[in-house]
Structures are given as C-alpha cells and as structure tokens.
Amino acid sequence: MRTRLSILCGLAAMMTMAAMSAAAGVQAVRQHAGDIQLAGVVPKNSAEQFELAFWNSVKDSKQVGDYEAYLKAYPKGRFAALARARIQQLKSAPQQVPAPAQKPVAQPAKPAESKPAREQAQARTANTSKAQQGKARPQQADATDDDQEEAPAPNTAGAMATVKDCEACPTMVALSPGPFTMGSNSSDPSEKPAHKVALRTPFAIGKYEVTVDQWRQCIKANVCPTVPLPDDAPGNIPMRDVSWDEAQLYIKWLTTASGKPYRLPTEAEWEYAARGGTATRYWWGDEMKGGNSSCKDCGQPWKMEEPPPVGSFPANPFGLHDMNGSVWEWVQDCWHSSYKGAPTDGSAWAEPNCQTRVIRGGSWREDGSYMLSTTRFKYDASVRQSQNGLRVARSLK
Known part of the structure; x- marks a missing residue:
C-alpha cells in the first residue's frame, strides 16, 4: 500500500513539474506576443482584424480544441506560438488522483429530453x-x-x-x-x-x-x-x-x-x-x-x-x-x-x-x-x- 502511494505521489509530482514547465513556456511566449506591434491601427474588415477577433474569442478558453481551431485557420498566425504553448499547458495539467470507488447512490430517472423552461x-x-x-x-x-x-x-x-x-x-x-x-x-x-x-x-x-x-x-x-x-x-x-x-x-x-x-x-x-x-x-x-x-x-x-x-x-x-x-x-x-x-x-x-x-x-x-x-x-x-x-x-x- 505504501509503495503504491509513493508511486502515485511520484506521478503527481512529475505531472505538476510538467505543468509548471508548460506554464512557464506559456508565460514566455505570452510576453513575446505582447511585444508584437501592428503597423498603426488594425483596419476593420482586414485579415489582421479577423485574426485578432478570432484570437480574442479563444484566448481565455480552457478547451484545447479552441486553440487547435485557431492554428488550423492561422497556422503561421501572430499568436500561433502562444496557441501551441497553451495547448501544451492544458494537456500537461495535473490530473486528480481518482478517489476510491464508492457504492453509487441511486439517482432519480432523468427525463428523456431537457426542454427550455x-x-x-x-x-x-x-x-x-x-x-x-x-x-x-x-x-x-x-x-x-x-x-x-x-x-x-x-x-x-x-x-x-x-x-x-x-x-x-x-x-x-x-x-x-x-x-x-x-x-x-x-x-x-x-x-x-x-x-x-x-x-x-x-x-x-x-x-x-x-x-x-x-x-x-x-x-x-x-x-x-x-x-x-x-x-x-x-x-x-x-x-x-x-x-x-x-x-x-x-x-x-x-x-x-x-x-x-x-x-x-x-x-x-x-x-x-x-x-x-x-x-x-x-x-x-x-x-x-x-x-x-x-x-x-x-x-x-x-x-x-x-x-x-x-x-x-x-x-x-x-x-x-x-x-x-x-x-x-x-x-x-x-x-x-x-x-x-x-x-x-x-x-x-x-x-x-x-x-x-x-x-x-x-x-x-x-x-x-x-x-x-x-x-x-x-x-x-x-x-x-x-x-x-x-x-x-x-x-x-
């Protein structure tokens, strides 16, 4: 039991270190992205404006798919490095060690379909x-x-x-x-x-x-x-x-x-x-x-x-x-x-x-x-x- 606990603790520590490394990478890339300057005001209805609007809509997301969507649309975009770093950070986030299995509690029957009310x-x-x-x-x-x-x-x-x-x-x-x-x-x-x-x-x-x-x-x-x-x-x-x-x-x-x-x-x-x-x-x-x-x-x-x-x-x-x-x-x-x-x-x-x-x-x-x-x-x-x-x-x- 003690050996198993040690292994779990070791795995958790390794995952935490990986997440900290990924977070540091995100911070470094974010600082670099903050240094990116556009020539004057971003014109409306331009490629730059559409990319910026896309990025602003996903930049605070916690879903890997949002950053993958940005990279698919703008593989060489100005925020591409930050998107890749953010993906690495989310994938490296430490997972909680599952609690011991407990006897499930009976739940009331769920309706066949939820409806707006x-x-x-x-x-x-x-x-x-x-x-x-x-x-x-x-x-x-x-x-x-x-x-x-x-x-x-x-x-x-x-x-x-x-x-x-x-x-x-x-x-x-x-x-x-x-x-x-x-x-x-x-x-x-x-x-x-x-x-x-x-x-x-x-x-x-x-x-x-x-x-x-x-x-x-x-x-x-x-x-x-x-x-x-x-x-x-x-x-x-x-x-x-x-x-x-x-x-x-x-x-x-x-x-x-x-x-x-x-x-x-x-x-x-x-x-x-x-x-x-x-x-x-x-x-x-x-x-x-x-x-x-x-x-x-x-x-x-x-x-x-x-x-x-x-x-x-x-x-x-x-x-x-x-x-x-x-x-x-x-x-x-x-x-x-x-x-x-x-x-x-x-x-x-x-x-x-x-x-x-x-x-x-x-x-x-x-x-x-x-x-x-x-x-x-x-x-x-x-x-x-x-x-x-x-x-x-x-x-x-």
Whole structure:
C-alpha cells in the first residue's frame, strides 16, 4: 500500500513539474506576443482584424480544441506560438488522483429530453440587480415545444404560428415574407451598404438554437459526430463547437427524419428574423440594455464556461429567442467582405467551392457591442470553434 502511494505521489509530482514547465513556456511566449506591434491601427474588415477577433474569442478558453481551431485557420498566425504553448499547458495539467470507488447512490430517472423552461429562467434572473435589469422585461414566450403554441404578436405582420415537423425536430416559428433594410452604414465596413431586401417566400426558423439534446439524437442515428462537450453538459443548452460542414450533417439527418427540406437560414432571412420587425440597432431599441441577451456583462444568467439554457432571455417580437448572443449561428451564405452585389430577394449568396461561411449574432463570451442585429463574421466551413452553433430553417412553399 505504501509503495503504491509513493508511486502515485511520484506521478503527481512529475505531472505538476510538467505543468509548471508548460506554464512557464506559456508565460514566455505570452510576453513575446505582447511585444508584437501592428503597423498603426488594425483596419476593420482586414485579415489582421479577423485574426485578432478570432484570437480574442479563444484566448481565455480552457478547451484545447479552441486553440487547435485557431492554428488550423492561422497556422503561421501572430499568436500561433502562444496557441501551441497553451495547448501544451492544458494537456500537461495535473490530473486528480481518482478517489476510491464508492457504492453509487441511486439517482432519480432523468427525463428523456431537457426542454427550455421559462419558469426556471425567470427564477434564475430574479436576483439580477435593477441596474442590470433596466426597464421591466416583456413577458417571455412559453419555452415549450407544443405544436400549437402561439408566437407573441410582432410589431409588424411577420410572425405566424409555430411549426414542429417531428418529435425530434426543433420547434420553429413560421414567418411571412416582407421588405426590410439589411446591414448598416454606421458600423463595421462588412455590414455596408445598408440595402433594401424584399423576402418573397414564407419560411420557418428555429425558435431556439439547436440544443445539445437535439444534437445527441443525431449522434444516436450515427449521422452527426460526437463533439467534445462534457458528458454532463445540460441537454437544454445550445449545441456548439460545430463546424459548418457538421451542421450540414445535422440538417441532412433532420430532413430524412421529418421528410421536410431543412436547411440553414440565409443571411438575409437570419437578419430579418433577428430584427423581429424593428429597424433599430437591437430588437429592443437603439441602446444596449442588460437582461435582453446572453453576453458578457449583460446580466444574469451568465458564466464564462458555457452559455445558459436556450430561452433564458426574452423573445424578440417574432417570438425568437437568443438571436443576439448565446452562440454564433451558422448561415447558408458564403462570406463576402461587404454587401455590394448581394441578392435583394432574401436568397443565399452562394458560389461554387465556397470555403468560408458567414456566422451571425455574437456569443455569450462577447460584450454588448456584438449584440447588434447587423453583426456578422466569418469562419472556414471545416473549422470547429466552441462559440459556434446553429439554428435551422426551411421554406414553407
């Protein structure tokens, strides 16, 4: 027994020394990275700006996959050495010696599928300070998957009834088409020019982002890949760390399961849905206010490690939750650095052999400046990143 304990102590000491060495390496590389100076201000909508934004989104992560995603996108990037050192540090972190096995305690039966619950979300947000809450929140839509649930009345004639095509299918909100102004002339250059878009076809879009439980059903069908989320990850949080290519696998499975032509929303459909019939910077107005979206310093519930359950924040006027914040959402379109030449009928802006796709909406790790309805960014279609998820859509004609 004493010999075994000595061996375990020796192993723990060796792992601790390795972790300390890796930490020292990270510190040295971080100091070097801090010495990197860019020539003047990083221009918006430039390669440097996109790399910097990518790095800033993962630099505090504790997941190896986030740094591997950065290295895949920027193998010779200015933070590549720091990313490799951080990977070494995380892989060298000492592991706790497992405690002696104990007799398992019987647990109550777990529900077959976790569902978003308005009552739980309201209870969690009850302790939010008045400063964070701002004005009284509008009453949230009932976060259940009932087929006949009515969407909140929108400011314009946009939202209709909810749609649920199969037991495994996400609940969607049916939207009637209409005109709106897409983009912004006063924000990032990639959002210019603001232009009129007239959607011509009614479509349905996910009331919530695709959840972990919903993705797990696709895994059980041997279609979707297993994504490195914790085994105990709640089933009602948004699925993330999914590439655009992997999102297409989920879409394909859902189409087969439902018999309906599922897809990702087009970028124009996504912004139309996110605005909820409004023309302001955010769906709730022109000023950022806490308590409306899952983002850093934007109110509870929030934690750095993962986004809160879907439906934890109020729905927009179309009855859609978490369009701003939570996780970045893949859309169907190829990336273009501006809207010059973009379709004006709401269709996807696609091209052959497109390698870079658009993501929309910001995530829980970004601050309020990313919560604008016009916010957009890009990723390689094959890259996983722990802040990227999806919301499904399909045409209704």
